[in-house]
Amino acid sequence: MFRMSEVNEVDHQSMQHMLTEGSVDWEGFGRQIALEANDLLGGRDAVLIFDESGFAKKGEASAGVARQWNGRLGKVDNCQVGVFATLCRGDMATLIDTRLYLPEDWCLDEARCKKAAIPKDQRQFLSKSQLALAMLEIARQRGIQFGIDGGYGKEPAFLRGVDEQGCRFVADVHCDQTIYLQDPELRVPDWSGRGKKPVRRQPQCAAQRVDQWAAAQAPEAWQRLTLREGEKGLLVADYLHALAWVWDGQEENARCWHLLVRREVGAETISHYCLSNAPLDTPWQELARVQAQRFFIEHSFREAKSECGMADYQGVKQAVVSPAAISITVSQAGCSYQGQIAHRG
Secondary structure (H helix, E strand, C coil): CCCHHHHHHCCHHHHHHHHHCCCCCHHHHHHHHHHHHHHHHCCCCCEEEEEEEEEECCCCCCCCCEEEEECCCCEEEEEEEEEEEEEEECCEEEEEEEEECCCHHHHCCHHHHHHCCCCHHHCCCCCHHHHHHHHHHHHHHCCCCCCEEECCCCCHHHHHHHHHCCCCEEEEECCCCEEECCCCCCECCCCCCCCCCCCCCECCCCCEEHHHHHHCCCHHHCEEEEEEEECCEEEEEEEEEEEEEECCCCCCCCEEEEEEEEEECCCCCCCEEEEECCCCCCCHHHHHHHHHCCHHHHHHHHHHHHHCCCCCCCCCCCCCCCCCEEEEEEEECCEEEEEEEECCC
16 A cells, blocks of 8 residues: 555655646546546446545635535534545445535635635536536446446435436435325316416325334334345345335426335334335345445545545645545455545646
8 A cells, every 4th residue: 555655756845746736637537547447346236326525624725615514523614525436346446536515605705716726617616416416427428337326315406317317326315305105196286266276286195204104114014134244244234115206396297216214133213215216126135235335435435534645635735625635445355455646626
């Protein structure tokens, strides 16, 4: 395992010049990393996973720094946040792409953006789910091969965006996600002849929350599945599965997706509620195994920060969009290959 500065005894100042002032094709560099990862991990049984990671940072000058949620610390704190894509197959995974999240306050402050050397074409506000969708589109353009996208889907627009790109997903949703247990058959109600004539489509059956549906299921409805080898032995969980319709209140028709609920063995509380747009005849066991692979992006973050210095700031000027180093880690069963690439705004 080597850091970039340790390879071939590189002069420290020269390396910093490359990161801050050198004419490096970062887009081409990132594309090469993604293509090499695809050669190793890509395929129909691969999963593309999106998640965010926070980097604690003091002060106000570093690009994108703000008081926001830092998952590593488990609280709101002064930090930068990046949205990452990980390609995973089986028990191997690697980070292949990233975007710096720029809070809206930054985008509205031209002087601050200019001082931090954020390019003009990157000063528009994009939500984290929009950044993830952009990375998904780029991955497809680069020819990255994956069968199911394991995206984080607690924003409905993200799930619909993935669906409209023709990609399959298995995504966690909030416990208050509403579903219909049958086709709501959306239609405009008949006009009674009195009052304003209705124009909006309405569902013909009641919706319910996923946590309320799960709580009403009989104990025998839960099915146990052994997922994979974990850090402490076999990983086993109990699941509920059903087909459910979701509607955002605006679309012409509701979408029929898989609903998957996960509860750890021996636990009383539910750990995950998931939706998937996989074909309706897809076995729920396949969906459960895809959902369980979300562990590997967290594993990639942990290794990249502890072994490759992803949370360290190696830039010498404010012009660098920190963190200056984005680590690429491929790990499998105790052995790992690790490298490090630099990233500017």
